[in-house]
Amino acid sequence: GENVEQHPSTLSVQEGDSAVIKCTYSDSASNYFPWYKQELGKRPQLIIDIRSNVGEKKDQRIAVTLNKTAKHFSLHITETQPEDSAVYFCAATSSKLTFGKGITLSVRP
Amino acid sequence: NAGVMQNPRHLVRRRGQEARLRCSPMKGHSHVYWYRQLPEEGLKFMVYLQKENIIDESGMPKERFSAEFPKEGPSILRIQQVVRGDSAAYFCASSTGQLNQPQHFGDGTRLSIL
Numbered sequence: 001g002e003n004v005e006q007h008p009s010t011l012s013v014q015e016g017d018s019a020v021i022k023c024t025y026s027d028s029a030s031n032y033f034p035w036y037k038q039e040l041g042k043r044p045q046l047i048i049d050i051r052s053n054v055g056e057k058k059d060q061r062i063a064v065t066l067n068k069t070a071k072h073f074s075l076h077i078t079e080t081q082p083e084d085s086a087v088y089f090c091a092a093t094s095s096k097l098t099f100g101k102g103i104t105l106s107v108r109p
Numbered sequence: 110n111a112g113v114m115q116n117p118r119h120l121v122r123r124r125g126q127e128a129r130l131r132c133s134p135m136k137g138h139s140h141v142y143w144y145r146q147l148p149e150e151g152l153k154f155m156v157y158l159q160k161e162n163i164i165d166e167s168g169m170p171k172e173r174f175s176a177e178f179p180k181e182g183p184s185i186l187r188i189q190q191v192v193r194g195d196s197a198a199y200f201c202a203s204s205t206g207q208l209n210q211p212q213h214f215g216d217g218t219r220l221s222i223l
Contacts, residue, residue: 032209043200043214044152051209089151096165097142097212101151 002027004092006100013080014108021075021103023090030092033066033073038087038102047088048075080107111136113203113215114183121221128188128195130218134203140164141184142202142212143176152200158184159206188220196222 003026013019025033034049050057050064050073057064061080066073073092077084087102114133122128134141140159144152154168158178169176173191178184188195198219202212 034211036214043216046211046213049211093209096154096157096167098154099144099152 002030002092002094002096002098004090004098004100006090006103008103009101010104010106012106012108015080015082017080019077019080019084019105019107021077021088021090021105022072023074023092023100024070024072025092025098026071027092027094028068028071029094032093033064034091034093034097035064035075036089036091036099038089040086044089077105080105082107082109113138113201113213115201115215115218117218118216119219119221121223122191123223124192125190128191128220130186130188130199130201130220131183132186132201132203132215133183134201135213138203138205138213140204140206141178142204143184143186144200144202146198146200146217155186191220191222193222196220 006023031052036044037047038044048062048064050066061078063076085107087104089099089102091097091099113135116131142157143155146152156169156176157165173189175187198217200217202214204210204212
């Protein structure tokens with residue numbers, strides 16, 4: 001089955017800096033890659049997703065890039081703000097959605 | 110325009126009791142997924158259901174756990190004879206079921222076993 005790994009497991013950045021979170025996946029048949037943000041005690045919320053026929057997608061301060069050859073995809077957050085502090089999960093799907101273990105992003109004011 | 114509704118939000122049970130968790134999908138969604146999340150861990154897939162049909166239960170423990178999604182009413186995740194290790198947050202998500210469409214999550218049920 002699919003195996004999704006995220007690294008690093010924690011990331012701390014200064015407010016205003018950029019943050020990059022990377023994920024790798026194992027199943028070359030995976031073709032849909034969503035990212036979720038989960039604040040403490042709350043539901044995972046979809047923030048952006050990308051499909052395998054696209055290499056990059058952007059939505060305001062958030063962008064996702066996909067490299068199918070290398071089987072990795074990344075989340076880029078620019079001009080980080082304290083409210084970006086949360087756990088971020090990447091996921092990949094071929095037959096079902098498989099999540100990475102999450103990365104805790106801390107944005108220092 | 111209600112999202113995915115889960116209830117109860119918090120559930121406390123004593124060891125050996127049964128826990129029933131409910132999930133109503135988002136309007137227009139006919140596919141439901143259940144996940145378990147332990148503190149500071151990721152989301153572990155448990156089961157994927159369509160109305161009156163279990164599509165994939167490969168993540169469900171073989172004993173004590175069952176799930177259904179009847180023709181009428183919410184999807185139910187049932188845990189019989191609960192043990193302390195069942196304490197977790199259980200999230201439900203729903204989707205249209207179409208290929209590569211996103212899953213949207215409910216607020217979860219936090220299950221605590223005394």
